[in-house]
Amino acid sequence: MAKRSSGVSSTDIDMTPMIDMTFQLITFFMFVMNFSEAEQDDRIQLPMSQLAKPVDGPIEKPITLQLTNKGSVIYAGEMIGLRDVGGYLEREKSVMLDAGKEPNTATIIVRADGAAKTGEVQEIIKICQEKGFEKFALRAKYDEGR
Amino acid sequence: MTRKKSQLADKIEINMTPMIDVVFQLMSFFMCSLKIVAPEGDFDIRMPLGKSAAAVVDDQQVPPIRVKLSAGGDGSLASISMNGNPIADFNELRKKVVSLVGKNRGPDSIADKTEVELDCEYGLKYVNVVRAITAVSGSVQDGQIVELIKKIKFTPPKAPR
Numbered sequence: 194m195a196k197r198s199s200g201v202s203s204t205d206i207d208m209t210p211m212i213d214m215t216f217q218l219i220t221f222f223m224f225v226m227n228f229s230e231a232e233q234d235d236r237i238q239l240p241m242s243q244l245a246k247p248v249d250g251p252i253e254k255p256i257t258l259q260l261t262n263k264g265s266v267i268y269a270g271e272m273i274g275l276r277d278v279g280g281y282l283e284r285e286k287s288v289m290l291d292a293g294k295e296p297n298t299a300t301i302i303v304r305a306d307g308a309a310k311t312g313e314v315q316e317i318i319k320i321c322q323e324k325g326f327e328k329f330a331l332r333a334k335y336d337e338g339r
Numbered sequence: 340m341t342r343k344k345s346q347l348a349d350k351i352e353i354n355m356t357p358m359i360d361v362v363f364q365l366m367s368f369f370m371c372s373l374k375i376v377a378p379e380g381d382f383d384i385r386m387p388l389g390k391s392a393a394a395v396v397d398d399q400q401v402p403p404i405r406v407k408l409s410a411g412g413d414g415s416l417a418s419i420s421m422n423g424n425p426i427a428d429f430n431e432l433r434k435k436v437v438s439l440v441g442k443n444r445g446p447d448s449i450a451d452k453t454e455v456e457l458d459c460e461y462g463l464k465y466v467n468v469v470r471a472i473t474a475v476s477g478s479v480q481d482g483q484i485v486e487l488i489k490k491i492k493f494t495p496p497k498a499p500r
Contacts, residue, residue, distance in 0.1 A: 208355055215362050222369030233376060240469040243479045245380030252381075260465075302381070305465045310414065312461030314468070315496035322386060330381035333469050 233304075234259050234267055240307035245333035252330065254299040256285055258317055262308035266317070275313060282324045296325035304332045382472050384491050403454040404436065404488075406471055410463035419471070429474040436475050436487060444486060454490040461499040 237259050258278065259267035266273050268281050286296045301321050305314045318329060404421060411417040419426040426432045440450040455475045459468055477486045 208359070212355075212359070212362070215359075215366060219362065219366050219369060222366065222373060226369060226373055233379075239379065240466040242380070242382075242469050242473045244473050244477050244484060245382065245469075246484065247378045247380050297387070307464065307466035307469070308414070309465045310461060310499075311408075311410075311459040311463040311465050311468050312496050312499055314465055315459070315461075315493050318386060318493060319496055327385060327387040329384040329386060331384060331469070331472065332379050332381055333473075335378040335380050 236261055236267065237304050237306050238262075238308070239304060239332060239334040241336035242333040243336045245335045247335060252300050252302065254289070254294065255302050255330075256282070256299055256326070257302040257304060258321075260303065260305040260309045260313055260317060262306040264310065264313055275316060278317060279320045279324065282321060282326070286324050286326075297327045299326055300328045300330050301326050302330045302332055382469075382476065382491065383489075384493075386492055401449055401453045403456045403492075404439065404475070405456050405458060406432065406475065407458040408460065408463055408467055408471060410460040410467075414462050414464040416463065416467045429470050432471065433474040433478060433487070440488065450486075450488055453488055454492060455488050456492050456494060458494040461497050 257268075260275075261267065261272075264275060266275055266278055268278065273281065285299075289296055289299060301318075303314060303317060305317075314331075321327075321329070405423075407420045409417040409419075419428070419432060421432060421435055426435060436455075440453050441448070444450055457468065457471060472491055475488050476491065477484050479485070
């Protein structure tokens with residue numbers, strides 16, 4: 194009897210603390226995870242502003258145009274020239290019109306690099322205006338000022 | 340012996356391995372898809388085509404404040420002027436705007452009606468424009484944003500020098 198019991202030695206590990214911790218980690222990552230499709234690109238170094246407080250809700254019909262410091266535009270993850278923006282916006286406009294929406298209800302989010310030329314930002318705005326877009330949001334990084 | 344046997348039979352062992360596998364896979368997914376997003380904010384500008392601030396001034400509207408930003412050779416800020424008068428820096432610009440529009444911030448106040456038109460040189464670095472917009476659109480006092488002018492416009496782009 195004594196020989197048999199010593200041969201079948203089983204060590205039970207208590208898994209409860211590990212499972213607790215793992216579930217807490219999952220909960221943490223679920224809360225922290227950002228499901229919004231915020232178009233952020235590392236190539237753009239946004240200028241800082243104390244007044245650029247994060248917006249409360251999602252922007253209605255956003256179209257994001259990102260201007261690099263080299264003068265090219267990132268649109269839908271694709272690098273395009275400044276002169277090509279009009280063609281892409283024309284396509285956006287026709288899609289909106291097909292859906293029964295006017296282009297002036299859309300918001301053009303301009304994410305321009307701090308070192309980009311202001312004239313190029315103005316050119317983007319002008320191209321958008323020519324296509325009927327008139328709401329713009331100039332994006333900046335929120336500076337907490339500390 | 341019979342007592343021991345019955346005790347062993349009573350003990351139901353749940354196999355935890357599949358659950359732990361799934362839980363770890365979930366955790367790996369959330370860890371890998373985590374993207375730390377820096378807080379960003381917007382300056383809203385409404386600019387329909389062909390309506391520069393100087394062009395549309397009705398009786399109700401206060402004449403626009405014209406802020407001119409000149410650029411140096413490397414795109415840095417060379418000078419600031421407000422309605423033709425030179426300004427030393429953006430703090431002074433804010434003070435001048437406050438002195439123009441007063442401290443009233445109601446819906447029909449002068450600050451609400453006034454518009455700022457930014458006249459910037461083509462080669463000026465964009466960061467200076469954001470600084471100018473920050474200066475004219477408000478300030479932070481005790482952690483609270485005090486709004487100043489919301490209506491901001493640009494002059495049409497000028498040809499690069």
